[in-house]
Amino acid sequence: MVWKEQKFDQSPPEDFDPAKPYADPVAMLEQREYIVREKLIAIEMAKVLRERVQQCYRREGVNHYQNCRPHVKNYLKSISNVGWGKDAKPNYEV
Template identity: 90%
Template sequence: MVYKEQKFDEGGPDDFDPARPYADPVAMLEQREYIVREKLIAIEMAKVLRERVQQCYRREGVNHYQKCRQHVKNYLSSIRNVGWGKDAKPDYEV
């Protein structure tokens, strides 16, 4: 059995019109799948960054404020406006 590599489009559909989303139902569904895929990628990236913060905190102990600052900044910037809720998260300054 030969494995064939499956390639995905990096962007949304080219023929989707946001002004008239229901004009082309196939493009609308492709756009919806694209948005869901991007949200799932962002959620998984936030999980990875959260694990890095936890590991740094455990490794550094009392010096975690200075040594883990960049990990925490990356994590906080990744969780802004990520998730399935309709309410947008406020921008926190770090």
């Protein structure tokens, strides 16, 4: 059995109009799937960066303030505006 690579479209739909989101239901659903996919990727990336911070903290001991600073900065930048709250919700006007 040969594995065939499956390609996914990783861009938002071109025919989606944010001014009229319900004009094309298929484009609206594709846009929603795109937003969810990007949010899940951002959440998983934040988890990976959090693990790096934890490992650095354990490895460096008392020097973790200086030696883990780049990891912590990357982690804090990745968690800003990530999640499923109202602030991160796309703004569709009806």
